[in-house]
Amino acid sequence: MKVRWFNTSVGASRRTVRAAAAAIALTAGMIVTPVSAQDTIKVGVLHSLSGTMAISETTLKDTVLMLIEEQNKKGGILGKKLEAVVVDPASNWPLFAEKARDLLEVQKVAAVFGCWTSVSRKSVLPVFEELNGLLFYPVQYEGEESSKNVFYTGAAPNQQAIPAVDYLMSEEGGAVKRWVLAGTDYVYPRTTNKILENYLKAKGVKAEDIMINYTPFGHSDWQTIVTDIKKFGSAGKKTAVVSTINGDANVPFYKELGNQGLSAEDIPVVAFSVGEEELSGIDTGPLVGHLAAWNYFMSVDATENSAFIDSWKTFIKDDKRVTNDPMEAHYIGFQMWVKAVEKAGTTNVDAVRSAMYGVSVPNLTGGIATMFPNHHISKPVLIGEIRDDGQFDVVWQTPGTVIGDAWTDFLPDSQVIVADWMPPVKCGNFNIKTGTCSGQNY
Amino acid sequence: MNRTSVFARLLAILAGLAALGLPLLASATVEDSLEGLAGKKFSTRLAAVAAIRDSADPRAADILQAALDGTLHRRKSDRRFVISSGDGARVTLTDALTGDDAGSATKAELLQVRTNNRLRKSLRVAVAALELSHPEAARRLAAARELLGTRSDATAKLLRDALSMEQDTEVRDAMEIGLATMDIKSNDATRRLQAIMRLDGSLRPEVRGLLAAVIDNPDERDPQVKAAAAKILDTLDARLAWYAQLSNLYFGISLGSVLLLAAVGLAITFGVMGVINMAHGEMVMLGAYTTYVVQQLMPGHLEWSLLVALPAAFLVAGLVGILIERGVIRFLYGRPLETLLATFGISLILQQAVRTVFSPLNRSVTTPEWMSGAVALNPAFTLTYNRFYIIIFALLVLLALVTLLRYTRFGLEMRAVTQNRAMASSMGIRTARVDALTFGLGSGIAGLAGVALSQLTNVGPNMGQAYIVDSFMVVVFGGVGNLLGTFVGAMTLGVANKFLEPVTGAVLAKILVLIFIILFIQRRPRGLFALSGRAADA
Numbered sequence: 001m002k003v004r005w006f007n008t009s010v011g012a013s014r015r016t017v018r019a020a021a022a023a024i025a026l027t028a029g030m031i032v033t034p035v036s037a038q039d040t041i042k043v044g045v046l047h048s049l050s051g052t053m054a055i056s057e058t059t060l061k062d063t064v065l066m067l068i069e070e071q072n073k074k075g076g077i078l079g080k081k082l083e084a085v086v087v088d089p090a091s092n093w094p095l096f097a098e099k100a101r102d103l104l105e106v107q108k109v110a111a112v113f114g115c116w117t118s119v120s121r122k123s124v125l126p127v128f129e130e131l132n133g134l135l136f137y138p139v140q141y142e143g144e145e146s147s148k149n150v151f152y153t154g155a156a157p158n159q160q161a162i163p164a165v166d167y168l169m170s171e172e173g174g175a176v177k178r179w180v181l182a183g184t185d186y187v188y189p190r191t192t193n194k195i196l197e198n199y200l201k202a203k204g205v206k207a208e209d210i211m212i213n214y215t216p217f218g219h220s221d222w223q224t225i226v227t228d229i230k231k232f233g234s235a236g237k238k239t240a241v242v243s244t245i246n247g248d249a250n251v252p253f254y255k256e257l258g259n260q261g262l263s264a265e266d267i268p269v270v271a272f273s274v275g276e277e278e279l280s281g282i283d284t285g286p287l288v289g290h291l292a293a294w295n296y297f298m299s300v301d302a303t304e305n306s307a308f309i310d311s312w313k314t315f316i317k318d319d320k321r322v323t324n325d326p327m328e329a330h331y332i333g334f335q336m337w338v339k340a341v342e343k344a345g346t347t348n349v350d351a352v353r354s355a356m357y358g359v360s361v362p363n364l365t366g367g368i369a370t371m372f373p374n375h376h377i378s379k380p381v382l383i384g385e386i387r388d389d390g391q392f393d394v395v396w397q398t399p400g401t402v403i404g405d406a407w408t409d410f411l412p413d414s415q416v417i418v419a420d421w422m423p424p425v426k427c428g429n430f431n432i433k434t435g436t437c438s439g440q441n442y
Numbered sequence: 443m444n445r446t447s448v449f450a451r452l453l454a455i456l457a458g459l460a461a462l463g464l465p466l467l468a469s470a471t472v473e474d475s476l477e478g479l480a481g482k483k484f485s486t487r488l489a490a491v492a493a494i495r496d497s498a499d500p501r502a503a504d505i506l507q508a509a510l511d512g513t514l515h516r517r518k519s520d521r522r523f524v525i526s527s528g529d530g531a532r533v534t535l536t537d538a539l540t541g542d543d544a545g546s547a548t549k550a551e552l553l554q555v556r557t558n559n560r561l562r563k564s565l566r567v568a569v570a571a572l573e574l575s576h577p578e579a580a581r582r583l584a585a586a587r588e589l590l591g592t593r594s595d596a597t598a599k600l601l602r603d604a605l606s607m608e609q610d611t612e613v614r615d616a617m618e619i620g621l622a623t624m625d626i627k628s629n630d631a632t633r634r635l636q637a638i639m640r641l642d643g644s645l646r647p648e649v650r651g652l653l654a655a656v657i658d659n660p661d662e663r664d665p666q667v668k669a670a671a672a673k674i675l676d677t678l679d680a681r682l683a684w685y686a687q688l689s690n691l692y693f694g695i696s697l698g699s700v701l702l703l704a705a706v707g708l709a710i711t712f713g714v715m716g717v718i719n720m721a722h723g724e725m726v727m728l729g730a731y732t733t734y735v736v737q738q739l740m741p742g743h744l745e746w747s748l749l750v751a752l753p754a755a756f757l758v759a760g761l762v763g764i765l766i767e768r769g770v771i772r773f774l775y776g777r778p779l780e781t782l783l784a785t786f787g788i789s790l791i792l793q794q795a796v797r798t799v800f801s802p803l804n805r806s807v808t809t810p811e812w813m814s815g816a817v818a819l820n821p822a823f824t825l826t827y828n829r830f831y832i833i834i835f836a837l838l839v840l841l842a843l844v845t846l847l848r849y850t851r852f853g854l855e856m857r858a859v860t861q862n863r864a865m866a867s868s869m870g871i872r873t874a875r876v877d878a879l880t881f882g883l884g885s886g887i888a889g890l891a892g893v894a895l896s897q898l899t900n901v902g903p904n905m906g907q908a909y910i911v912d913s914f915m916v917v918v919f920g921g922v923g924n925l926l927g928t929f930v931g932a933m934t935l936g937v938a939n940k941f942l943e944p945v946t947g948a949v950l951a952k953i954l955v956l957i958f959i960i961l962f963i964q965r966r967p968r969g970l971f972a973l974s975g976r977a978a979d980a
Contacts, residue, residue, distance in 0.1 A: 054797060213948075214949055221697050224690070235651050236652060237651070259827070261816060265566065282806050286814075
């Protein structure tokens, strides 16, 4: 496998030829291999390797490199080898857009795997739409978006947040009656909490039984907030915390909970951004028993999973490295893309996109993931309790898989919006009331 | 406690169970219950916990405790329930039902009986109910507290019987309150009233919830009961509010001490030397990573690792500081803008270096046992140990620094160089050496702060950035070049932040404090404690 770490220029003439070929393929509407047969198919990797987000995104870069290596061992796609083009957007949102443009315009990559934060995705979105690229986005997010050029392989709110709340409401989860929605102050927690608040109210929870709290990025002094939670939880009703607190700030939060004597049995915390990777860097003592909701856990006993874990450990040459949910999302996204390219017989974006709908690949937990025309996939939802070794005990899971819902049913404005990129609708924000395709800006 | 009284207590409980009409079940049914506990259906599992508790089997407490600890297993080969003990590849087993030795096995040969939060809670309550007759008073006390607010006639009966045998006043008190929390839901109005009166003076969070529930309860028709509950709730709320203010003060002081630790090194480099050191946060980070490395080097002695890490972190950060001063900053004295840019570059280099050496992931620094947990002065007011030690540590560092500046030759030279460099130089002080050492001192103290912060927050490449702005804020607010100002500034900002936070939320509190500082600096550009005299104008 050849990895390009920096830009290489591509001759203008070749570019024109390829563009022309693509145009022919497009107009002909059939399977045409580009005339200037390239020796490789380029795949872009757009993950921060430096700056604040490097902590999470470096792993995903390695995951894509591993997937490409494995595919090349199998002979590549359409008889061509894959070639990774890795760029470093350095946790800098405008730089994400710049690097995306570079990948699409200069490198001419067939697909891009990348982004972590919602703001980075929003930043590259116009570029992908303008240049008609393909982005596979592997992280759980707040929904309220469906772009023609993005495939969302992470969880939408109905595949993570809502099932988690359902679990806590059940007898088994502790029959929770009072809710603290705690989050970091940015778009994902705010939207998710708005959805959850409406959902809880629809389930008959009174406004005074919901406490919403936001903290700045990297908040490290949780004394007051934990005291507030303690006070809120002493009203005689079972209380739980739904945490959309951003990765890093979780550690001091759990530490403070532990120090002030709040155990998971008294007030359980269910988190949406604490996974195996985050737990591997901390002292798990104070977290034991708290919950996380994901679509994948490393501890799940499935053949696909153990094979994936084995090849990951071999690839990264570290027996202690863990796997996590966004890695699975990239795994699924990559397999789907490979399947779609093989089905379409070309890497042409429009052809691949049409081929993507309905593509099914096995996920790592023993089920099947299918791509739906709203660009979201079906996933099982798992609730895990944190163990002291940094892994999770799966205590509950949905009976089957849940289809990702781009536009939530629990916000009045989004209820009437659907995403369907198949004809005849062909729209990411179709308003079923007015029958028009401009229900909302995303 | 002698053996006869234990026996008497046991008899009383057995009698109590018999009186309740619970049959004294044979071991066979405990086995059935165990099957239920290991089953899949949640309601059956919950029922199994209660059944084992009420079985009067002498093994019941051990079985429940094992389920709670996660040491209850089922052996795959013969489907027998066993309790494991010991760690490592092979664990020793005892038969759960008989308590007999059952050999040993590897983890792979066993199937753990898994529990979730809800189940663990009921297990804990069940164990507590059985421990009411434990020979140790501390265990009985913990058991009585655990039962607070649970609703079960069987436990109420157990508690009543245990109370009649109890001699320890503290345990009696806890048991009476426990009983009162159950009697408050009694059908008998006098009993309810008595229970409410008994709850007077208890600060337990559950008590407040129960009283509030009585007042909100539409079925409660007795006006006397309602009035009593309202009255007690009022006094309780007043006391809770007072303790909440006290907690806020403690939180404020502890935040202040963190700010002080982070800023006091900067007070030296920026305040005394006038160097805008943007890499100050990275010195903090280096200190924290030193703690991590020290813990990796002495895995068997985590309790003492922090004490070793302190001098190590001081040295590492101090040496890097001296290196930066000698290598970069000394060429830039008198050019604040260039210093700012150069040190900012250094901070990025250090961050990326740490990322390359240690990986971009956070590193896990273990908190020693003596720094975990809290001392509860009463149920409404607890002091967390880690914060408490950090307050003490911050004050010690400040004290040591003041002593150093006041009473040592190096301190004298440092002050001389700050006040009048040319004069100090002509008196024979090697100003270049003093500069390097001063910068090293400031950086070393930042390293000490890193050790303390590793106990509070994440140890990762970005941790320094979180503190750099706050540190500058404290130094500027307190008055540049004044350690007393730094101390007062840190404490003021900490306390103000913590009193604002419950009212405005964490985000707005931070904004308000910033606005306050901007306005304050407009009025008093030199900060709280301005240096006066020629030195200030230099």
